[in-house]
Amino acid sequence: MIIVLKPEATEADANEILDKISSLGLKPLYMPGVERTVLGALGDERVLRQLHLDSYPMVDEVKPILSPYKLVARELQAHDSIISIGGVKVGGGNFTVIAGPCSVESKEQLFGIAEMLKAQHIPLLRGGAYKPRTSPYSFQGLGEEGLALLKSAKDVYGMPVVSEIIDPIDADLMSDYVDCYQIGARNMQNFRLLEAVGKQKKPVLLKRGMSATIEELLLAAEYIINAGNPNVILCERGIRTFETATRNTLDLNAVALLKQKTHLPVFVDPSHGTGVKSLINPLSRAAAAVGADGIIVETHLNPKEALSDGHQALTADDFSQLMADIKPFISAAGKQL
Structure with a gap:
């Protein structure tokens, strides 16, 4: 009410x-x-x-608030929320780029990528320390060692860091290392995990589940905010459909609709949304055009040697081209980079 x-x-x-x-x-x-x-x-x-x-x-x-999600609804708050990630403002007319490797592999790998991104004036660094993988034989991340490397990169390059949390028990531990928790698609409805990050004060980047409806995504965000943490950023990262030409089907309809339904910032992940490196650039432009508040993309200086998702990681040249190509679309959408 x-x-x-x-x-x-x-x-x-x-x-x-x-x-x-x-x-x-x-x-x-x-x-x-x-x-x-x-x-x-x-x-x-x-x-x-x-x-x-x-x-x-x-x-x-x-x-009355008619929607089943109350705290995230525009009915409750008409103006856009602005979320601060380590002092970087997300939402409210800003278009923010988060970039970095799928997985933290070594100091040399992470620092090299961070240096490249810093030269492109990218404000936020992403990197996976804990990696929930489909196969138990795939690289699972460096754990706390990876978190320590992320914090070191932040200290050296002045870039707040975003990393995925997969277990509620790690919420307090990760709070000492990261500036923003990421909830991956496979954990969007892990309600104990949502409540755990809801008890923290640091922002949460909440990715849409691969088979989740828009309402289910908003209700997952409601769990976090209802637990006490209002700092939630939604992320469309592609859904599973009958199409097999791409890794997922990037649902840009969802971005436009979410901007109508909620005051929370909305990001797009074109890396996982397509799984095809050549499509990341055009779909990043489309994300900006449809009203997204930012993108999160995977980068690697040598994708052939990446321990995870190398096929969809942008090289330094790819990333430089992306940033040049996306700027007119950001301006046309009335946002600033």
Whole structure:
């Protein structure tokens, strides 16, 4: 339920209503604006009816939140959320590029990529320390050693880092190393993991599951925010369809629709979305054109020697071309790089 207060309502008026909401065991939300203060009440609809908010003189309007996801809905918050990853602002008119290797393999590999990205003015470095792979015989990542290398790269190159978490027990450990947790497609509905990162304060990049609906993605984000962490970035990374020409089917419809449905920033992962290196550039341009707030792409200085996903990793020349080609599309979409 959304409660819009009258322009003359004071903070004391808002607190009176918030206390009433809390007294009924509901979750209160306080969203002061420039012209109006908006309150929220989340919980059992039968209990919500007991509030009788129309009787409060400072209440101007009471509206139900009709969508099953409440906290992430534009019904609750009309303006775009801006998320800070280590001081880098994501969303709100910014187009942000996150890049780096699929897996952290060595100091030489990671630092070489970070140096190349820094020269391209890329603000955020990605790299996998824990790698959930389809085959148990594939490279599974360096674990905490990989996290330590990411932190070292951040210290040297001044680039906040993003890395995937696969086990709730690692949330506190990873908090000492990374600036943003990534939830991979296979874990989008790992609800214990969502709650674990929800209890942290660092941002979460939440990837859409390969067979997940848009509503399921938004409800997964709701889990994180409901647990206490409002810093969520959604990521479309392709879904599984009957098509086999590409690794996945990159659903750019989802980007445009998500921008209507939610105030959260929306990213696109064209690397996993296609699995075809030559398609990353055109689909990155398309992502910018359709309203995405950023992209996350895989890079490697020598993809032939990569321990994971080398076939879809961009070389330094590929990446330089991507950045040159995408800029006009970012500007045309009204965003800034």
